[in-house]
Amino acid sequence: MRITNWLCLAVLCLVVGNLPPLAAGHDHRRPAAGPKKTPVQEEKTLIHEEFTGYGKSEFAARKDALNNACTWLKQYKYGELNWSPDADYLLEHKMVQFYEWEDKKFDEPMGVMKVVKMQLAITDSQDRDIHKQAQHQRMKERHKQAFLVLLGAMGLLSVVGGYLRLEEATKGYYTRLLRIAAISILVVLVAGLCVAG
């Protein structure tokens, strides 16, 4: 490679490496240089909300509170991620804390119900994990989509390549027949992909 190529590459790298978006890494970026956090220091809590659950039993009340939290997260926090944490995820990652339950009397037909208050706290690192998990889910979905697109492309390539090869081999004697066959295969392929997709 000539020296000008090397120089060009070096300049490009420098330019691209210093583009502003790279510095705007937001949450996913490494922490900026500065005083390091000690393990004792608590992480910054991004979400701090309290939810109330009602139920005939303590278990049902807790479940209701968890569902309320999940719905809230989906509606107001992680809706655009196409994935939001479910109840199991919140429990597994210790994002919720339940308080003591209490009985509360309501008008009939509900009667006496157990009421549980629950605190949802999501820290900075937990929020990052949720984003990662959402990204992982998106990756799975997109790999499926990409696979379907790839299947379609392979089908198209096979049909085009096969048509050209056969058309060449037969010197155009069966052009019409080959075209009909190629179009038929493509139609079947597209229909199959639509059904699968």
Next chain:
Amino acid sequence: MKFTYSSGQRPLDGFTLKRGIGRGGFGEVYFAVSDGGKEVALKLVRGDTQIELRGVAQCLNLKHPNLVNLYDLRTDHHGDRWVVMEYIAGEPLNVILNRHPNGLPRELAREWFLGLARAVAYLHDHGIVHRDLKPANIFLENGMVKVGDYGLSKAIGSSQRTAQTHSVGTVHYMAPEISTGNYGKQIDTYAAGIILYEMLTGRVPFDGESSGEILMKHLTTPPDLSQIPTEYLPVLSKALAKNPSQRYASMTEMARAVEAIEAGGAASVPRAPSRVPAAAPPPPPRGAAVPVRPPRPPEPVLVALPAVSRRAQVMELCGSMLLVVLFTALGSILWTAIRQPKADDLLVEMGRVFFPTVAACWAILVPSKFWTERRGDSWLRRFALLAIGGLVGVACWWMDGGSFAFLSIQGAAGMSYFSFYALAFFAMRWWRLTARRRAHRFSFAPILGAGFWGLVLMLLLIRPLSIIPNPGLLILVLAMTAAIVQLVSPWEQPPAPIAKRLRLRYA
């Protein structure tokens, strides 16, 4: 390329069109089959049919092995004129010359030129001047030269009395005297000289930005013969003389000159092995010690690289792209087996290698397929690959779960993918890995090169790339791409002695 008639139509009684095979200012050419089963080429004459058909009519009864035979001149029910002629399955010389930017092997150029000279001499002997000799009108079929396209040919006798008001021939092959209205057979000698020059060097002697500039060079500038093999210098300097009276008196004379020079100067040129088997040596006497000699390596055979039409290129491309998927799947399975991820992540882990590699290979194969035989635009190709690499990077970012809805958060990751692939595509001459005439069928050097560039870019972009999960996969993708692109690209071993000679000549 849209043709007037499609396959299966019968615009001319007795012939069924099979497919269009060529198109130009003169009209369209179709491959067709007669009702009796004869395969022919049908030329639908458009434009100035008077000039075209006058020449065709004069050539209808000519017979020569190096001429494309003209069978008939017909008129369809629309009044359009058709020329029924021999169907040549081979390629025109200009397509072959495009694949030989440094010129043809000398032996081959000589053989083909002699075929051309015989055909033109035959035309001249029958009072016909071709007037449009150029590589596009010379076809090669089974190693045999066929001169075609008699569209502009006219009788010598009428050439000086009926001067045409419009230009004739093709400007790169146009003799200087045409500017004065002189259309003698010397213009064919001049055009044949230019063609010989082009076959030997890969370029025409007079080139320029405009037709006027080229014409002016034909009129005033002496040809640059510094690149011509010494034994051809006298032939070409005589054939390309500005004054027609100083050129060869006939094509036969020029052909004899080429034959004579080659006979003396061919000692340095490797020859094709004779097709006639030599007489077997007498058997050694019984009981005598027979010296054991190592077998001689086969002599290189001088051949033009096989013709690859655009249609064949598309077929090859389809096959290569399909093979990419197969090889990448195998590579991804191997990688996943080595990594042994959790069962849930098995497909995701495989997909993270598989899809980017397929995308990268396809992105290299598609443009490179139509680049490999051209030279001199390396920078253009690099910048094109830079853009394509950027697109591949964005596609990989999307497949890795990147979201445009969170561009403020994921923009850095997207930019990292974009930069990495764009620069990786820019850094290497990827199109060389797909070249039909690359030095080796498969080489580890490009794989190491891709790995090296991947590592360098990782180090340069380490800060933004650190946000990507397992960024080392990017290097693996590049290395796999370098390997797979080579594996799926067709390869033909170039004739080594000729390549070496040309390298020395152009060093």
